[in-house]
Amino acid sequence: MKQNEQNYSKSRRLKNQIKAVVTNPYNVIVLIAIVLLTYLIILPLLDMLSTTFQLSQRDLRAVPGGVAGEFTLYYWQRLLASDLSKNLLLVPLLNSLKIGVGVSVCAIALGSVLAWLMVRSDLPFKPFFSLAVIIPYMIPSWVKSQAWLSMFKTPRVGGAAGFVASIMTSMGMSNETIETILSPIAYGSIAIIIVLTLHYYAYTYLLVSGALGSINSELEEMGEIQGASKSLILRKITLPLVLPSMLSAVILTFSKAIGTFGTINYLGSPVNFRTLSSELYSNSKSQNTQTAFAMAILMICIAALSVFINQKLIGSRKSYATIGGKGGRSTLIGLGGWKPLITIVLFIFFIVGIIMPVVILIIESCMLKEGTYSLSNFTLYYWIGEGNPNIMEGVSGIFKNSNFKLALWNSLKLTFVNGVFGTIFGQMLGYICAKGRGKLHGKLVEQLVFIPYLIPSVAFGGIYLSMFSKEQTLFGVTLIPALYGTFALLTLTSVVKHLPFASRAGTSNMLQISGELEEAAMIEGAGFFKRFVKIVFPLSKSGFISGFMLIFVSIMKELDLIILIMTPKTSTLPYLAFQYQNQNCPQASDCVAIVMFSIVFLVYALANIFGDADLAKSMAG
Amino acid sequence: MSKIVLTNIDKFYGKNHVLKNLNLTIEDGDFMTLLGPSGCGKTTTLRVVSGLEKPQSGFIHMDDKEIVNAAEAYFAPPSKRNLNLVFQSYALWPHMTVFDNVAFGLKIRKEPSDVIAKKVASALERMQIGEYAKRYPTELSGGQQQRVAIARAIVSEPRLLLLDEPLSNLDAKLRVDMRSELKRLHHETGTTIIYVTHDQVEALTMSTKIALFRKGELVQVAPPLELYDNPCNLYTADFIGNPSINFVKGTATADASGMVTESSVGQISFDRADMAPDAPQSGKIDVTLGIRPEQLTISRVQDDTHRVEGHVYSGMPAGSETLVSVRVGGDMLTVKELGSTHYSSDEKVYLGFNPKKINVFDSTTENLIKYCV
Numbered sequence: 001m002k003q004n005e006q007n008y009s010k011s012r013r014l015k016n017q018i019k020a021v022v023t024n025p026y027n028v029i030v031l032i033a034i035v036l037l038t039y040l041i042i043l044p045l046l047d048m049l050s051t052t053f054q055l056s057q058r059d060l061r062a063v064p065g066g067v068a069g070e071f072t073l074y075y076w077q078r079l080l081a082s083d084l085s086k087n088l089l090l091v092p093l094l095n096s097l098k099i100g101v102g103v104s105v106c107a108i109a110l111g112s113v114l115a116w117l118m119v120r121s122d123l124p125f126k127p128f129f130s131l132a133v134i135i136p137y138m139i140p141s142w143v144k145s146q147a148w149l150s151m152f153k154t155p156r157v158g159g160a161a162g163f164v165a166s167i168m169t170s171m172g173m174s175n176e177t178i179e180t181i182l183s184p185i186a187y188g189s190i191a192i193i194i195v196l197t198l199h200y201y202a203y204t205y206l207l208v209s210g211a212l213g214s215i216n217s218e219l220e221e222m223g224e225i226q227g228a229s230k231s232l233i234l235r236k237i238t239l240p241l242v243l244p245s246m247l248s249a250v251i252l253t254f255s256k257a258i259g260t261f262g263t264i265n266y267l268g269s270p271v272n273f274r275t276l277s278s279e280l281y282s283n284s285k286s287q288n289t290q291t292a293f294a295m296a297i298l299m300i301c302i303a304a305l306s307v308f309i310n311q312k313l314i315g316s317r318k319s320y321a322t323i324g325g326k327g328g329r330s331t332l333i334g335l336g337g338w339k340p341l342i343t344i345v346l347f348i349f350f351i352v353g354i355i356m357p358v359v360i361l362i363i364e365s366c367m368l369k370e371g372t373y374s375l376s377n378f379t380l381y382y383w384i385g386e387g388n389p390n391i392m393e394g395v396s397g398i399f400k401n402s403n404f405k406l407a408l409w410n411s412l413k414l415t416f417v418n419g420v421f422g423t424i425f426g427q428m429l430g431y432i433c434a435k436g437r438g439k440l441h442g443k444l445v446e447q448l449v450f451i452p453y454l455i456p457s458v459a460f461g462g463i464y465l466s467m468f469s470k471e472q473t474l475f476g477v478t479l480i481p482a483l484y485g486t487f488a489l490l491t492l493t494s495v496v497k498h499l500p501f502a503s504r505a506g507t508s509n510m511l512q513i514s515g516e517l518e519e520a521a522m523i524e525g526a527g528f529f530k531r532f533v534k535i536v537f538p539l540s541k542s543g544f545i546s547g548f549m550l551i552f553v554s555i556m557k558e559l560d561l562i563i564l565i566m567t568p569k570t571s572t573l574p575y576l577a578f579q580y581q582n583q584n585c586p587q588a589s590d591c592v593a594i595v596m597f598s599i600v601f602l603v604y605a606l607a608n609i610f611g612d613a614d615l616a617k618s619m620a621g
Numbered sequence: 622m623s624k625i626v627l628t629n630i631d632k633f634y635g636k637n638h639v640l641k642n643l644n645l646t647i648e649d650g651d652f653m654t655l656l657g658p659s660g661c662g663k664t665t666t667l668r669v670v671s672g673l674e675k676p677q678s679g680f681i682h683m684d685d686k687e688i689v690n691a692a693e694a695y696f697a698p699p700s701k702r703n704l705n706l707v708f709q710s711y712a713l714w715p716h717m718t719v720f721d722n723v724a725f726g727l728k729i730r731k732e733p734s735d736v737i738a739k740k741v742a743s744a745l746e747r748m749q750i751g752e753y754a755k756r757y758p759t760e761l762s763g764g765q766q767q768r769v770a771i772a773r774a775i776v777s778e779p780r781l782l783l784l785d786e787p788l789s790n791l792d793a794k795l796r797v798d799m800r801s802e803l804k805r806l807h808h809e810t811g812t813t814i815i816y817v818t819h820d821q822v823e824a825l826t827m828s829t830k831i832a833l834f835r836k837g838e839l840v841q842v843a844p845p846l847e848l849y850d851n852p853c854n855l856y857t858a859d860f861i862g863n864p865s866i867n868f869v870k871g872t873a874t875a876d877a878s879g880m881v882t883e884s885s886v887g888q889i890s891f892d893r894a895d896m897a898p899d900a901p902q903s904g905k906i907d908v909t910l911g912i913r914p915e916q917l918t919i920s921r922v923q924d925d926t927h928r929v930e931g932h933v934y935s936g937m938p939a940g941s942e943t944l945v946s947v948r949v950g951g952d953m954l955t956v957k958e959l960g961s962t963h964y965s966s967d968e969k970v971y972l973g974f975n976p977k978k979i980n981v982f983d984s985t986t987e988n989l990i991k992y993c994v
Contacts, residue, residue, distance in 0.1 A: 009693060016694040516712035519673050524726030524777075525700030534725075538716040 025528035030432055030441050037448040040496050044463045045451070051466070052076060052294045058287070075290040088279070088291075093298070096258045096275040099192055103257040104250050106197040111204025112246060117342065118205075119212040120238075122332040124343055132350045137202035138600045139357065140557035140574060142262030143593040144195045146581065147357035149266060150364045150590075152186035154179050162186070163360070187271040192264060196257055198353050203256075204249035211245035212238070220333075230333065251310045255303040259456030261560040262578070277458050277560070284462045284564055296459030303454040358597070365590035382587040398591045406569075407576040408595070413487070414572060415556045418494045422502045422551040423544055425495065430506020431536065435515075446507075453500035457560035464493045465564050485567040493565060494555050501554070502547055509543030510536070549607040556600050623684055623703070623780035623813045624649045625670060630679035631691075632665055639665050640676065641837045647815060647830075652807050654816045654824040657834030658860070663817045664709075666834075667783050670815060671706050672699035683781070700729075704781035705774035709789060711766050713758040713773075719745070720754040723773045730777075744776035745769075747806075764795045771803075775810065784816045788823060800827055821861050825849060833857055851980065855987040858911045858980060864944060867917070867954045869910040870984065875901045880991075882908055882981065885950030886929050889976045891991050900983075900990035908990070911980035914957035918973045919945060919964075928971035936964035947972060 021027050055063060055072040063074050079089050117123050118130055136144075153162030155175050168178045184190060215238065223233040264278045276299050283292035335342055368379045379385070385397035398404040429449055436442020452460060469484035483489035513536060521531045537544075559574040566575045573596040580589035625647040632640035640662045647653045655663035668674040670681065672688075675696050681689035688697040705726075713722050723744055727737045745751045748768040758766055767787060774782060784803070788796045804827050807814050818824055824831050825845045833840045833848065841853045852858035858866050871884025879893040880900075889910075920928065931949035938961035945956045945964050949972065956972065964970065981991035 012695070013693040016696075020694065020696070514710065514712065516708045516710050517714055520706070520708060520712040520714070520773075521725065522673065523671060523699045523704070523706050525698075525729045526725070530729065535714060539714075 033429060033432060033445055041448055041451050044467050047467055048293045048463050049297060052290050052297065056290060075294050079291060079294050092274045092276045092279045095273060098189055099275060100254045100258040102193040103196040103200055104254045106193060107201040107253045108204050108246060108250055110197060111201035111249065112208050115205050115209035115212055119209045120333050121335050123335065129346060132354055133205055134202065135354050136198055138553060138604060139597055140559065141196060141199040141260060142266060142559055143597065144199060144357050145263045145266035146586065146589060146593060147360045148191060148195050150360050150586065152182055154182045154186055187267050188273045191267045195263055195267065196260065200253045200256060203252045207245040207249045208242050211242040215241050247310050247313055251307055254306050255454065258299060258302065261458045277456055281458050289466060292462055296456060296462065299456045299459065300454050361590045361594055365587050365594060367587060382591050398588060403576060404592065407571045407573050410570055411556060411572040414490055414494065415552050417491055418555045419548045419552040422495050422498050423548040426499060426502025426547055427506040427509065427540065427544060429503035430510045433503065433507040434510035449499050449503045452497050457497065458564065460497050461493055461561050461564040464489065485569060487570055489565055490562055490570055493561060494558065497561055498551050498554065502551055505543065505547040505550060509540045513539050545607055549604065552603055553600050556596060625781065626682045628680040630669060630676045632669060632674065632676045639837050643839060645832055645839060645842065647813060650811055650813055652814045652816065652827060652829045654818060654828035654831045655834060656818060656821060656824045656831050659819055661834040662837040663834050664785055667785055667815060667817050671704060671783050672696060672702055703779055704783060705777060705779040706783040707770045707774045707785065707787045709786040711770040713766055713769055715758050718755055718757055719769050722769060723776050726777050740776050744772040748772040763791055767791060767799065780813065782812050782814045784814065786818055803827060822863065833860065850993045851989060853989050855909060855982050862913060864914050864955050864957065867912045867914060869912065869952050871908055871910060873906050873908040875903055875906065877902060882910065884910060885952045891976065891981065895994050896991045897989060907984035909982045909984050911982060912974055914955045916974045916978045917954060917956040919956045919958055920971045923971045925973055928973040931970055931972055933964045933966055933968040933970055935966060938963060
């Protein structure tokens with residue numbers, strides 16, 4: 001031993017240490033991941049922050065003696081402490097919070113009740129219900145808004161009135177009466193909260209049903225033996241156990257709801273209902289980048305604050321959901337005399353909330369003139385019509401329309417490319433997070449990957465637009481050329497924005513693979529890549545498919561994120577539908593939405609049948 | 622077929638000091654068992670030897686070749702150490718057949734496929750699972766999976782075989798079968814084996830040497846019977862043996878010729894020749910007598926004046942043997958008697974033993990001061 005210490009050489013130690021770091025591909029991958037994430041997430045954030053402190057050319061007049069590009073507090077002062085603040089910030093902020101809180105409360109309540117009924121009660125027709133309950137997740141919220149408008153639109157806003165208004169007209173009511181009765185329902189906060197609730201309850205449902213499924217029912221039976229009533233058991237045992245997942249669902253819903261733009265645009269703008277996200281969009285559109293970014297930063301702060309509060313609330317109880325494990329028996333709880341009533345209510349809910357929007361869209365897409373409910377008015381013009389100068393300014397039906405074909409192709413290309421890249425990156429990052437649990441690099445990657453989650457979609461698109469429209473150089477070498485209007489920018493934005501989901505799915509996937517399986521291969525002399533190809537990948541295949549599907553579904557219907565980046569050449573289906581709607585041609589918009597929904601549904605069904613994929617699996621963790 | 626020397630190994634997990642200055646030599650051809658309660662560092666030692674864990678300080682030599690030199694941050698990769706490992710969970714790859722599982726390492730080494738087929742077949746045959754080659758691990762029973770894991774480990778004929786509690790997931794009967802299987806394997810291949818277990822029966826029956834751990838430190842390294850007969854301290858004595866050893870507290874007066882102890886089992890004198898060299902030469906000390914249950918004889922009549930009187934607390938006949946708890950003074954002693962005898966509770970009995978065969982420990986230092994001879 002003495003001898004060995006004499007041989008000790010500092011240079012050899014250093015050489016060995018460097019060799020160990022460099023020759024281990026895992027380290028190299030971690031390093032690349034951290035550098036890339038910093039470049040793609042931290043840098044844009046800092047860029048955004050610094051932009052809000054730089055005076056732009058167009059605002060020179062507003063600041064006496066200002067120099068373009070110089071440091072200024074003008075934008076923040078204008079936003080936070082000026083006569084304009086109330087109109088510019090406070091009203092939209094309060095509206096955003098109202099929507100966020102309203103949607104969270106309703107969606108959590110609805111989602112939790114549905115989850116409990118589906119997992120723990122003896123509800124009949126479960127296979128049907130459990131499929132139906134997922135469908136809203138596949139219909140984008142802006143499509144639901146469209147359906148909502150078709151239903152409740154009032155004559156005032158222009159274009160034809162909706163279904164309800166038509167009936168009221170035929171009953172002889174005057175336009176004013178209809179307006180007073182229908183307007184509060186058709187537009188504004190109530191409409192937005194209802195539509196968004198019908199969309200976002202799916203998050204709660206998936207998370208809470210996962211948690212409920214893992215509770216050993218012996219825990220509840222123990223309560224029963226102790227003499228607790230059913231409602232007491234529900235309140236004192238079941239609820240606390242699923243509380244952590246309910247709180248995560250709150251965060252998810254809240255941040256999504258305040259960041260949403262499409263629905264606000266459809267249902268809010270007719271009555272001038274503005275939120276932070278819609279203001280952010282219009283400011284971006286009118287080149288008020290600084291103000292838009294300042295708003296984005298405020299929204300990020302709100303989202304970060306809500307996550308922080310959530311973590312404080314959950315604290316050490318985070319691991320509740322897994323306590324008791326799966327193995328335990330699960331005895332269903334009888335609904336007793338309530339069973340028929342609950343079943344009927346659920347059926348009505350699904351018919352009104354899910355089937356009706358789709359049916360309305362299909363019907364409307366076949367109506368020559370919206371709002372006119374007569375047989376002669378039905379047509380397939382918007383689907384397959386040749387260009388007719390009298391309808392839609394001569395634009396032909398979507399299947400004859402090159403714009404549609406381009407958008408369809410773009411959408412498919414985008415979702416596929418994103419699905420593949422997003423899944424691979426997500427699983428790799430998940431691998432790092434899973435292997436690096438409790439270690440510094442694992443935590444760092446986990447935190448970095450989480451950031452895009454906090455950035456509202458509209459703002460995220462805005463940052464990437466401003467950052468990548470100019471070429472990126474390092475020491476005079478062009479790293480990335482200017483990407484404005486390219487498919488690459490679209491892909492980059494979507495992949496990075498969806499990394500939190502993808503890597504979360506990857507992490508929970510990778511955590512299921514015991515470390516010993518890899519160690520056994522290491523002993524046999526399998527290198528990092530060999531292990532990944534031979535062991536990790538084959539064992540996580542179904543996770544890959546789930547992850548792919550999650551990304552596919554959410555990018556196919558994505559509107560908020562890419563709305564600012566869109567150019568006619570890169571337009572996707574959601575954007576095309578959005579444009580048609582804004583051009584006051586809802587039928588064509590409906591057609592596009594239906595095609596999109598069909599694709600999403602088809603992919604989901606295929607993945608379910610062949611891949612054993614599970615949306616819930618990729619959301620948990 | 623390999624000698625391993627661990628020198629001054631220290632391993633930390635964060636602030637947790639798991640292995641404390643560990644020194645251990647495993648001779649060529651040894652069946653070395655690392656024994657101890659859970660969390661004592663035995664599995665960590667195994668993983669350090671395998672190369673899956675890197676110690677913060679210390680050296681490991683394998684046949685005089687340095688494989689770990691923590692001071693110079695040199696750690697030979699696991700695959701370069703010519704060893705193989707059987708995990709507690711078996712770690713069979715569920716997406717590969719038994720054949721592919723066993724052949725994996727050979728394929729990595731790019732051996733020709735006919736050689737692979739031959740080697741795998743021979744390994745499976747040796748573990749008597751040749752007919753399951755095409756099955757997947759999930760289609761096998763626990764015992765069969767265990768055999769696959771061992772076949773995978775021995776197929777490459779490693780010079781050192783590491784086994785991490787391989788039998789802990791098997792039921793009692795299979796465990797006994799596998800024990801003799803492993804002992805046979807060691808005999809046939811002559812491979813050096815390091816075996817981790819918390820089960821002292823496994824350790825005693827299979828090993829050529831046992832290394833007993835406590836809280837990251839080595840307590841005693843000795844052949845099984847030596848460990849059983851002369852545990853170096855109270856911890857070892859208590860850990861080894863089932864039913865466990867009887868401890869009787871007492872006092873001793875030592876002089877040049879030996880010592881005389883006073884306790885509930887009476888006055889006993891011991892010869893200096895049977896005592897440890899560092900045992901006290903004079904004065905009064907507190908001692909603990911260690912009497913193995915099978916060293917005690919039980920009788921209903923006092924046929925010998927050395928027998929001490931006691932009262933049966935409970936008798937537990939189990940066919941081949943009978944365990945009897947007897948209250949002697951303030952102490953409770955367990956007696957193991959061959960055959961089955963029925964003793965009724967509170968029955969008066971007389972216990973005897975050969976003083977040469979018992980251990981005496983110093984109660985203060987807890988160390989052995991009188992050997993069993």
